[in-house]
Amino acid sequence: MKPWGTRILLIGALFLLSYTVRLKQRQTPQGTPSPGPGPGPGTVELPDGTFTFRLDPAAFRAEFPQLQSYRCRELIPGDGVCTGAPGPPLLLLAVKSHPASSARRATARRTWARPGVLGGYRVRAVFLLGMSPEPRHMALLEEESQEFGDVVLWDFAEIHHNLSLKERCFLRWVGARCGQADFIFKGDDDEFVNPPALVAYVLQTPNAAHVIHGNIQRHSVVMRGGKYRVSSALFPQGKYPNFPSGGGFLLPRASVPGLAAASERIPVFPLDDVYLGFLALAAGLRYRHDDRFRVFGMKDELCLYGEAVLVHGVSLDRVEEVWRGLYTERRCNGTGPLPS
Template sequence: MVKMRRQLFVLIFVVFTMSCIFLITSIFSTYGNRIFKPRDFMIQLPQTRPLPITKESVNLTDGVHTYYLNLSRFQEEIPFLQDYQCSLTLTPSGRFQDRPSLLILAIKSHPASGARRTALRQTWATEREVKGFWVKPIFLMAQDANPRRMELVKLESREFGDILQWDFTESHHNLSLKERCFLEWLHHHLPQVEFIFKGDDDEYVNPYAVVQYIKHHGSSPFILHGNLQRHSAVMRQYKYRVSENLYPHPVYPYFLSGGGFLFPGRSVKLLYEESQRIPVFPLDDVYFGFLGLAANLTYRHDSRFHVSGLAFKACRYQRALVVHGINPEQMVKIHNEAQNALCK
């Protein structure tokens, strides 16, 4: 009799335990995802989003000329430049975001220009400290139709961590997208950047001279620095042609030659906001000039931005900020001689 009671008690206990397990399992399956999702126990950080693109026709004046950019004509002739949403495929790596005095060397490059990037990394485009500034080179790139080149770019990115690439295709007009999308990236990812140098991958740059220049002339957040082009005539033929339908004016506003210029980090927000508003012009340096005009920024010209080449003399290159038009074979020799020259 006692044995039967024990067996009955065990049976009841087993049934009760199984019922409890079944009940708990049912509760979890019904409400578990709602109650126990890990994200509900995490602090939700605010996500920084790009400003909505609200482009419009604009009238801009520099006190001498008035420039009307008609959005409907830009959308008719170059719709992709107006509609493109910046989408990254590769981003630079490293802890440079934490550096308090950060100088970005932003270098426009093409996936096919691997030899140029190699020469630059062997010379002036290396991440380092220069006279109190942390210098970080970043190559600005888009896409190429050659899949082998794209794979090599990925390998470069993994090895050097210095490539910022978007998913649009490389072309002359699309260089303006590098301007707009780079401003967007700076605004959202490097709000603390002190100065930005913009240039090309076929030039010699002297980071020591650039830092010294910033210390002497870089106190204002509203001044852009470079080789100033004053009311350049609009070309209607050849590589830099712009149609009268798109832009009927005979001259451009002031702009800095795209071969190499400097702008302060505190101007980025103003430039970025205007890039979301005014039409994207199909010439990148002129486009940046329109952004500067719309943002009410001013310019400082300096002849040491040699955007059309310079005959080589070591001491002249040592004092130069940038010299445009240097091929990869010359770069290492020129850099070494200029760095080692004893100049007064």
């Protein structure tokens, strides 16, 4: 391992220790601050024509201080992902992953995440990660970075609420290191992504470069319990703004500056897909819904995968089987070519 890889492990261990201590000190019972008398100064108001959403920075600082105070710092910068000689326009596959998910990344690299040129677009993947407390996971990640050069690692802990930090920091990363990407697909490592269908979708959709594409959730109900719980003290309203489901969506390059600017003034919401919805609303961006973004799964039939842009929640073995059936054995009519 290179010396700087050893430093990553040391920095990560120290960071996670201090992070855990700070988090325990700051948490209130059930993670819920006492409700105040009402929205404080600096409250952000975001109307969408149906509702006006109010975000009180003081409430966010009280309940999720680590999300509001974090400043993006890259331990592995991924500065070679978008470099190279000028060529076809770039379609970047930005994949949220966990340090422990090396097998998922390996499967993706063998199938849908391998680089190439497809339909006039250069397709390139980058994996987005936070820190793990397991040195073994971090060592494997460093080896992957050296071999493939497709990893960006930040020094926040890889936990559920920090996915919103991954969203915010990625917007900064794109602006600094990959501003030439014409389209950015954001997805997860536990899914089947179909780059030929994705490129075909871009080429066939009018005004594709002017809207955000995905499976759009419209005024979803706020959940007060379970994994996606949000307290009424943090967000008292009962509905969210529209947002693209985090399982997979497509951003055009023109949307990135507005989203990044909004991330500098909007409190970091603890659910990453809802957070993007707030950023898009603040930036005045529009959506296009398409059912081919199969974020909630579908009937497990090979040719349906060929029609989808993505299918969320697919096992590793099934990803390999589907890829082989569509693009090696060619068992479905109408599937496009593989990246060259």
